[in-house]
Amino acid sequence: MNVEAYMIELGQRAREASRLMARAETGIKNRALLYMAEAIEAGRDTLASANQQDLESARANGLDAAMLDRLELTPARIDTMVEGLRQVATLADPIGGITDMNYRPSGIQVGKMRVPLGVIGIIYESRPNVTVEAASLCLKSGNAAILRGGSESIHSNQAIAACIAAGLKRAGLPQTAVQVVETTDRAAVGQLITMPEYVDVIVPRGGKGLIERVSRDARVPVIKHLDGICHVFIDSEADISKAINIALNAKTHRYGTCNTMETLLVDSSVAAKVLPELAGAYEQAGVELRGCERTRALLPQILAATQEDWSTEYLAPILSIRVLDGMDEAISHINQYGSHHTDAIVTENYTKSRRFLREVDSSSVMVNASTRFADGFEYGLGAEIGISTDKIHARGPVGLEGLTSQKYVVLGDGHIRQ
């Protein structure tokens, strides 16, 4: 198989399908989503046995327990895929929406219409349910998709692809609107990210290695998420009980997510009031603490934080703590060591809350709320294809709108320019 030629063919077909998808009616797109859900319901056994094949090879190849877990399509996960498709069908269709339509002094009327991006390439790792999530969001937003999953989930992905194709066909949409790459050859990724004539944007979902590689080599715009080094700053005027609740929730609600707090910053004037109680609660939860010198003066039992800790995304029950003097030092720390993902202040002070919101350069900035809220569903986007730490195009949780663009529409009555 000539991988380059194969990918170009996928690209050409996707480009063609994208023209039809751009004009597809909302009702037809929704029907396709519901038909896909039905096809998955009906194909449970086929899906399970394809997944079994992947799991067996994975075990034979010595994949670790965490990988095997991500790979597995349990009945509950199949339920979630079906539910997800039905939920995306209920979301409002962003495409064709016209905003800001105003008359201009020349007499023309100018507004903006929301349009699909065109063809979206999604590159992801082991979890086969991403195939359904990504396909459904691209379809609803009027785009064509080329999906490239991990080689370890190839059989599961092909089985899911068949259900997606059945749904598209039954709704009268082109089956090439969602194409799952059939080869596990790595050259397919290299080709996918370097054909701007056929692919408008790449969304890599997976580990940092994958995302860095894709960003470095892509000749197509990339919507990406790198680190989530999130902070909570407990201000001198914080309500202590809110501060303790938020600091605990932001760290312990889930350890492996990108919006989990990795560094706690505490104003020196309240450190003695909050840190001992918090340290006890973290200890009970099994969180390892690493502190700066001033933190360790209050909590001598914990480890010393090194310079490296301030810029580490643990994704684990580990927390670094720094005591500092005032909000300006906290903002400097966040802008220097953070990853511009999600940062929160706990304060009752009006002026400081306004300044923190304005001056912290992160995709989500919060007052008196847990960083764990940084999520497309919590924000009301209805769905999420990822969280962008870029500034261009899409920032923060990316829902359907992040997969669209806008064009200008101009209405006249024979108007010419003077």
Next chain:
Amino acid sequence: MNVEAYMIELGQRAREASRLMARAETGIKNRALLYMAEAIEAGRDTLASANQQDLESARANGLDAAMLDRLELTPARIDTMVEGLRQVATLADPIGGITDMNYRPSGIQVGKMRVPLGVIGIIYESRPNVTVEAASLCLKSGNAAILRGGSESIHSNQAIAACIAAGLKRAGLPQTAVQVVETTDRAAVGQLITMPEYVDVIVPRGGKGLIERVSRDARVPVIKHLDGICHVFIDSEADISKAINIALNAKTHRYGTCNTMETLLVDSSVAAKVLPELAGAYEQAGVELRGCERTRALLPQILAATQEDWSTEYLAPILSIRVLDGMDEAISHINQYGSHHTDAIVTENYTKSRRFLREVDSSSVMVNASTRFADGFEYGLGAEIGISTDKIHARGPVGLEGLTSQKYVVLGDGHIRQ
């Protein structure tokens, strides 16, 4: 001089300045713009003599008349720069604007705040007035700018840079918020577009060669404009007098602009009614016509269009004309040969107008209006840094908003995630 080290230093200073600019008050930014205008007023003589130096070297180097014209800072052009600065000062400040602030079922309030992109690199050719335009738009949108003008205008740009720096200083803003690259070494461009740690977006303004080179080599997102191959389609149900007015205006109002029509598409059922009259008017205006076979059956005196004509941006008094059957053929032609810039239909038919608006994949789509309206000022953006033919981030005329991004702001009262 070590160009790489020099550019990195500019980048670091710009990054630092961008933090201060992001929080600069609207009033202070406006004052800086007005002070710059005063400095240019007061520095007319210095500007003129620096420009004289550039003009002399340009003549000695044998630059052509068009280049010399673009390079010259006439008193009228200096007036325009001064006026431009005052006008940007009157525009609304986009930064800090909060939209879509809503309560969520969890009790948190979520909205979006408009923020600067950070550091913007602008690469442009001979026209020194771009230095002022670009600086004023970056400043007003809270960004820091690194400006790299053409080597032929280096003295003019330095003189303008001094006025900009004086205005920034007098307003109490960092002078490093706008830096004009002082070396004419071409390696400076290569460095500028490959340091994502210091530069957030590149805007190349100039010929196609420059833009293609920058796009190919950049490791930073690029907001760019390639071709403007714009179409007017005269539908079977067009009002003939509107059609003739628009077709003439779209071609003859100005020849060298990107929103000028390059190909006229005419439905076969009205071709005999409009083409002879139009051809006479074009002839009077000195426009060379090149037609398809069916066009030449009606206008035997004109040249035959070749396949290449359909995808050529003439930027000159030349027009290609094609007769075809119905709107579907017109849309196919536009999506195949156009550059997704600006395309218009002339029709009185309601259903066709709606379909054309939805199905033509261009940054501006128009009904019964001249393509020449595709312009930031005509659209009410108040200013324009360029017209983007990309889909990602900014599409169509790019004003202040195109130089910004949005971050999420979340307000709570001690809320934690359940």
